[in-house]
Amino acid sequence: SVILGIETSCDDTGCAIIDGSGRLLSDSLYSQTAVHTRYGGVNPLVAHELHRMNIDKAVTDSLQKAGITIEDVDAIAVTTRPGLLLSLQIGAKYARYLSRIHSKPLIPIHHMEAHALVARMYHDIQFPFLVLLISGGHCLLSLVKDVNDFELLGEGLDNAPGEVFDKVARRMKLRNIPEYSKISGGRAVELAAKKSTNQDLFEFPLPLARYRDCNFSFSGLKDSLERKLLKKEEEHNAIGDELIPEVNDLCAAFQLAVAEHIAHRTERAMMYCEKNNLIKPDNRVIVVSGGVACNNFIFKSIEYIGNKMGYTAYRPPPAVCTDNGVMIAWNGLEKLRIQCDVRTDFSFKEVEPEAPLGKNLIENIKAAY
Ligand code: ATP
Ligand code: FE
Numbered sequence: 447s448v449i450l451g452i453e454t455s456c457d458d459t460g461c462a463i464i465d466g467s468g469r470l471l472s473d474s475l476y477s478q479t480a481v482h483t484r485y486g487g488v489n490p491l492v493a494h495e496l497h498r499m500n501i502d503k504a505v506t507d508s509l510q511k512a513g514i515t516i517e518d519v520d521a522i523a524v525t526t527r528p529g530l531l532l533s534l535q536i537g538a539k540y541a542r543y544l545s546r547i548h549s550k551p552l553i554p555i556h557h558m559e560a561h562a563l564v565a566r567m568y569h570d571i572q573f574p575f576l577v578l579l580i581s582g583g584h585c586l587l588s589l590v591k592d593v594n595d596f597e598l599l600g601e602g603l604d605n606a607p608g609e610v611f612d613k614v615a616r617r618m619k620l621r622n623i624p625e626y627s628k629i630s631g632g633r634a635v636e637l638a639a640k641k642s643t644n645q646d647l648f649e650f651p652l653p654l655a656r657y658r659d660c661n662f663s664f665s666g667l668k669d670s671l672e673r674k675l676l677k678k679e680e681e682h683n684a685i686g687d688e689l690i691p692e693v694n695d696l697c698a699a700f701q702l703a704v705a706e707h708i709a710h711r712t713e714r715a716m717m718y719c720e721k722n723n724l725i726k727p728d729n730r731v732i733v734v735s736g737g738v739a740c741n742n743f744i745f746k747s748i749e750y751i752g753n754k755m756g757y758t759a760y761r762p763p764p765a766v767c768t769d770n771g772v773m774i775a776w777n778g779l780e781k782l783r784i785q786c787d788v789r790t791d792f793s794f795k796e797v798e799p800e801a802p803l804g805k806n807l808i809e810n811i812k813a814a815y
Pocket of ligand 1 (some may be wrong): 455457529557561584606607608767768769
């Protein structure tokens with residue numbers, strides 16, 4: 447079989463085609479990152495307009511690159527939840543149109559489930575496994591029991607880590623450095639941190655240190671960075687476009703704090719799974735995905751915690767951690783294999799901007815302590 451995947455939930459127009467064995471036939475991506483970095487955050491109207499402009503090109507591109515026509519496609523998978531309403535609608539409407547005129551089954555996909563499952567396209571990973579999803583809009587810890595069976599163990603209580611990286615990068619004026627002007631804030635902070643010569647110049651508190659659940663909070667770190675930055679800006683009289691001289695050190699300390707917090711919460715989730723036998727001893731796996739999983743420092747800190755707990759950490763290749771069509775096509779194939787959510791009658795909600803991931807176990811976890 448051949449699956450076409452379409453992703454437009456946020457600011458990237460992604461399309462990909464895979465075959466029945468999960469081999470990638472083609473992939474096209476119209477990224478809006480450079481545009482939104484300039485504006486400082488995703489503008490929903492701009493995102494909508496760019497998706498509208500690019501969706502047809504993205505699909506045509508990937509069919510052409512795969513050397514097939516739409517008639518050769520066996521099913522169309524499309525992100526229908528969660529995400530920005532106007533963005534989701536572009537992909538969903540286009541997929542419905544293709545599905546209707548070419549009589550192809552349509553498979554609605556949950557964006558965060560797709561981020562998690564796509565790791566199975568690149569690594570031999572069996573259910574159940576633990577997943578950490580760190581991205582521009584979410585921070586989630588979940589137990590993945592099957593293709594369509596997720597349990598939520600922890601979630602972000604305020605800002606998502608990718609969003610915070612983007613905000614602090616902007617606040618530190620990193621995009622005034624040409625090298626960082628066209629990349630995401632998260633990537634810019636990672637690159638700047640690498641240039642740090644004094645990792646210990648700034649110290650951040652560990653969020654939620656005394657809570658024994660698996661939830662996350664990043665707003666305290668963001669506020670703490672703001673205070674440190676203001677102080678240094680005053681000290682150096684850095685105004686307008688000027689960066690503080692310690693910017694690399696500040697990035698390094700901030701990235702370390704984010705990594706430590708994420709690792710700490712992930713360790714709690716591993717402990718909960720061990721205590722309740724939710725993970726098999728011969729299959730201790732943690733998958734890390736979502737845009738922030740591109741961050742090597744953060745991934746390494748999960749590997750480190752995993753090592754301590756006997757878990758192996760996996761992540762998809764960087765280009766598949768951020769938004770893309772590949773993960774949607776893959777999730778479509780996984781659903782097709784078990785004949786789950788394969789629709790020929792359009793009998794599902796077109797799009798759902800808000801859609802929680804799986805069954806919520808967070809109260810159980812809180813009660814366990
Ligand atoms: P969601 O998946 O929650 O709906 P999204 O789809 O907008 O959000 P992704 O495309 O998965 O998010 O990830 C984008 C985010 O990843 C951005 O906020 C970006 O700053 C962050 N990011 C990308 N690369 C890195 C990196 N190397 N280090 C840290 N963060 C990164
Ligand atoms: Fe995403």
